[in-house]
Amino acid sequence: xTSQVSSPAEQAEPGEQPSGAAxxxxxxxxxxxxxxxxxxxxxxxGSGAKSVRKLERxxxxxxxxxxxxxxxxxxxxxxxxxxxxxxxxxxxxxxxxIRAPAGTLPGVSSFQLHFADHDILTPGDAPDVLVAMxxxxxxxxxxxxxxxxxxxxxxxEFTKRPMAKVGYAASPLExxxxxxxxxxxxxxxxLTIEALKDxxxxxxxxxxxxxxxxxxxxxxxxxxxxxxxxxxxxAKFAKKPDIxxxxxxxxxxxxxxxxxxxxxxxxYEVAPATAAFPAGTYRNISGNLALSYGLVAAGRxxxxxxxxxxxxxxxxxxxxxxxxxxxxxxxxxxxxxDEIAGIGAALGAAFGGALAVTTTSGPGVALKSETIGLAVSxxxxxxxxxxQRGGPSTGLPxxxxxxxxxxxxYGRNGEAPVPIVAPRTPADCFDAALxxxxxxxxxxxxxxxxxxxxxxxxxxxxxxxETHELPDLRxxxxxGPNHTLADGTEVFWPxxxxxxxxxxxxAVPGTPGLEHRxxxxxxxxxxxxISYDPANHxxxxxxxxxxxxxxxxxxxxxxxxxxxxxxxxxxGSTYGPITAAVRRLRAxxxxxxxxxxxxLNPFPRNLGEVLKAYDKVIVPxxxxxQLATLIRAKYLVDARSYNQVNGMPFKAEQLAGALKEAIxx
Numbered sequence: 001x002t003s004q005v006s007s008p009a010e011q012a013e014p015g016e017q018p019s020g021a022a023x024x025x026x027x028x029x030x031x032x033x034x035x036x037x038x039x040x041x042x043x044x045x046g047s048g049a050k051s052v053r054k055l056e057r058x059x060x061x062x063x064x065x066x067x068x069x070x071x072x073x074x075x076x077x078x079x080x081x082x083x084x085x086x087x088x089x090x091x092x093x094x095x096x097x098i099r100a101p102a103g104t105l106p107g108v109s110s111f112q113l114h115f116a117d118h119d120i121l122t123p124g125d126a127p128d129v130l131v132a133m134x135x136x137x138x139x140x141x142x143x144x145x146x147x148x149x150x151x152x153x154x155x156x157e158f159t160k161r162p163m164a165k166v167g168y169a170a171s172p173l174e175x176x177x178x179x180x181x182x183x184x185x186x187x188x189x190x191l192t193i194e195a196l197k198d199x200x201x202x203x204x205x206x207x208x209x210x211x212x213x214x215x216x217x218x219x220x221x222x223x224x225x226x227x228x229x230x231x232x233x234x235a236k237f238a239k240k241p242d243i244x245x246x247x248x249x250x251x252x253x254x255x256x257x258x259x260x261x262x263x264x265x266x267x268y269e270v271a272p273a274t275a276a277f278p279a280g281t282y283r284n285i286s287g288n289l290a291l292s293y294g295l296v297a298a299g300r301x302x303x304x305x306x307x308x309x310x311x312x313x314x315x316x317x318x319x320x321x322x323x324x325x326x327x328x329x330x331x332x333x334x335x336x337x338d339e340i341a342g343i344g345a346a347l348g349a350a351f352g353g354a355l356a357v358t359t360t361s362g363p364g365v366a367l368k369s370e371t372i373g374l375a376v377s378x379x380x381x382x383x384x385x386x387x388q389r390g391g392p393s394t395g396l397p398x399x400x401x402x403x404x405x406x407x408x409x410y411g412r413n414g415e416a417p418v419p420i421v422a423p424r425t426p427a428d429c430f431d432a433a434l435x436x437x438x439x440x441x442x443x444x445x446x447x448x449x450x451x452x453x454x455x456x457x458x459x460x461x462x463x464x465x466e467t468h469e470l471p472d473l474r475x476x477x478x479x480g481p482n483h484t485l486a487d488g489t490e491v492f493w494p495x496x497x498x499x500x501x502x503x504x505x506x507a508v509p510g511t512p513g514l515e516h517r518x519x520x521x522x523x524x525x526x527x528x529x530i531s532y533d534p535a536n537h538x539x540x541x542x543x544x545x546x547x548x549x550x551x552x553x554x555x556x557x558x559x560x561x562x563x564x565x566x567x568x569x570x571x572g573s574t575y576g577p578i579t580a581a582v583r584r585l586r587a588x589x590x591x592x593x594x595x596x597x598x599x600l601n602p603f604p605r606n607l608g609e610v611l612k613a614y615d616k617v618i619v620p621x622x623x624x625x626q627l628a629t630l631i632r633a634k635y636l637v638d639a640r641s642y643n644q645v646n647g648m649p650f651k652a653e654q655l656a657g658a659l660k661e662a663i664x665x
Contacts, residue, residue, distance in 0.1 A: 050259075054269050057116030058222065059124035062214070063141050064133030064154075065102050066095055066109040069211035074111025076215055076232065080224040082284030082461060085272025086115040089576065091123035091649070092457045096314075096397045103162045108140040119276035121576040123458065125651040129221075131214055133157065133188070136166045147180040152217070154210070156189035184263050188213055195253035199246045209250035216254025223269050226255065278463065285462040287426035287455035288315070291385065292322035294433025296329050299355045301434070302441055302473035305330045307354040309346035311339045314397040315453040316359045316387040339367035343384070347371055350380040351518065353477065353508040355437060359385040362404045363393065369412050372446055374520045376416040376544065379495075379504050381440035381447075383433075384408075384418075388452040390647045399647025400453035402572055403623040408448040409601060409630070415541045417548040419443070420600040422450040424575035427462035429455060432598065434471060441475050443551055444503040450600070452622075454573045454649045478505035478514055483526070492516065494528040502547035549602050556604040560593035562586070566663045567614040569639070571597040571627055573649065574620050580652035581659055590660060600627070608635045618642055618662050620655060 060077070062070045071092055081088050091112040100107030114124035129150045132138040134157035145151065158171055172178055173185060192210040193203060212233070219226055230248050237244035258264050285293075299306030310320045312335065324333040332354075336342035343358040350356035360368060365386050375382045388404045390396030408420050419439050423432035429451055440447040481490035482505060494516040495504050507514040516528050524531035525539055558567070559582075570578045575596050582594045595610060597603070611617055611631065617639045619628040625641035632639050642658050644650055 059114045059127045060129045061112040061127035062131045063110040063137035068133045070109045073211045073215045076229050081115045087273040087276050088115040089123045090459045103165045117271040117273050121580045125653050135163045139166045150182045152184045154188040155185045156187045196246050212247045212250040213254035216251040217258045220255045220258030280463040282461045286459040287429045288318040291429035294430040298437035304355040307349035308333045308357045309342040310359045311336050311342045313361045315456045319359045339364040343368040343371040350382050357383040361389050362391050373412040373416045375446040379444045385449045387456045396647045405626040420448045422572040426458050426460050478507040493526045553599040555606040558595045562591040564591040564593040566616040567593040568618045577650035581656035584656040611637045
């Protein structure tokens with residue numbers, strides 16, 4: 001969904017408030033942070049009308065069984081929030097099992113949304129509102145909910161058997177364990193069935209709409225638009241109009257319940273974040289969708305067909321699904337029988353003159369490593385998109401991690417250097433895809449694009465770029481001889497290099513006179529003939545490394561307004577939590593500098609100079625210190641790691657505390 005936003009040039013970013021503050025219903029102790037509520041309150045309209053409070057930001061988490069439609073519910077609330085003009089950030093969290101046992105803790109699926117009237121960076125540390133569809137959802141999420149928060153509970157599910165399944169000896173709704181929260185007991189299932197009694201549905205069919213009842217209730221509470229959701233439901237169930245209208249009815253019933261029940265005496269407003277956005281057309285976008293669009297745009301800007309050779313794997317499969325929809329843009333997708341076949345087909349497409357891509361996650365990278373080495377030897381443009389997840393082996397398929405950096409850097413036999421690009425936000429995946437394509441096409445090399453599950457599934461507003469803002473990625477194919485022999489004969493040398501980029505010519509098969517050998521055995525410089533000469537191999541290894549080392553990347557920008565002595569250095573998806581943590585510390589008067597790497601191979605040329613300008617360098621990563629290892633080895637600085645490998649992104653409050661402790665150490 002897109003929306004037009006007209007605003008002045010981007011203003012200074014307001015500090016992101018620490019999460020965990022008391023929600024509207026809580027009494028705010030004096031020693032805690034200021035409330036996110038504005039003291040203004042809209043006047044009640046008419047007799048008996050409910051009051052409306054204005055908020056600066058809200059964090060909502062929907063939680064239930066993986067079959068309860070929590071991801072769909074969160075997506076719809078997010079879409080309406082995006083169309084309203086709020087800044088937002090989301091965190092979907094779902095089990096790895098396709099259908100985990102109902103009512104169990106491993107089967108809980110959740111969706112967290114943080115939206116605000118100002119610029120925000122993370123999905124928030126803790127929810128102000130938890131919607132718990134069953135006892136498992138409550139138990140799995142209650143530890144994250146701050147005291148005073150609102151909890152909306154589906155009381156119909158709090159019967160003896162579901163509670164016993166997750167270890168509740170007595171109902172938490174009655175034993176006083178939730179006294180610290182504002183609990184709203186709502187019989188969601190019963191109310192949904194009652195609302196749909198005239199539709200002729202079975203009880204089981206009617207129950208499936210309870211997530212729409214909950215969505216309607218939350219849409220009323222936070223004044224979200226409704227037209228888009230109703231249109232979506234009718235389109236989604238176009239072939240089953242009775243189901244479509246039942247879902248619409250449940251959605252409306254939830255809205256009306258909020259309007260009429262005495263338990264919800266207040267609704268809330270969060271104004272659009274117009275000051276946070278430059279003028280333009282915006283839409284909500286996930287990282288995988290942004291990356292897909294970036295690949296399509298790269299193909300168009302290069303004037304090349306885009307070819308994807310891929311094998312489905314979580315959390316990268318969405319890219320295959322999306323690109324398969326865009327044949328009209330010259331996109332061809334091939335779902336291979338395995339990871340090796342996927343990259344083999346992609347490399348063949350690169351040899352044939354296409355912008356070639358293969359998508360995977362960490363386990364797939366391991367399988368693709370031999371063919372990546374072949375691409376290094378052939379010196380052909382190829383994008384390897386790695387949506388990182390928790391490992392090792394199968395690991396945590398639906399959870400996030402940053403632990404493939406060293407695999408991308410060194411995970412091949414021999415000296416096989418490959419450039420590495422890492423996006424920092426879901427929307428930035430679009431620009432990172434274009435940047436990776438630029439490097440691959442310009443330097444004739446495979447390129448790693450390292451995203452992760454947090455970016456892939458999370459979403460935020462994205463300004464749709466104008467066509468003239470996109471880079472020109474067009475390349476020239478070899479068309480004829482490029483070398484003259486001593487006897488005057490003109491020939492084609494497939495490894496005669498461009499003097500600036502060291503890229504070899506790209507010759508499309510079938511071009512008359514450009515026949516040349518291809519394969520993985522070492523080539524002779526220039527001619528491309530098979531060579532076992534030691535001196536030639538030394539030269540070719542060093543030349544391939546020099547080509548990567550000489551890639552043009554922007555200098556590292558440092559945000560240091562106060563002349564700090566400590567630098568926090570990040571890469572990839574840690575950008576949001578790091579920036580939020582830095583804002584908190586600066587709001588407390590702590591001087592701290594921040595820099596974030598997009599290019600991990602080669603590093604920006606000024607990185608060593610930047611690192612040596614600070615007394616302390618702290619590197620937060622969702623691994624056990626992989627970037628810190630590279631930094632320490634290359635620049636001989638005492639980079640300190642701060643690590644987390646629990647399958648979840650950093651929390652800003654946690655990270656701020658760790659940074660403050662490191663500064664004071």
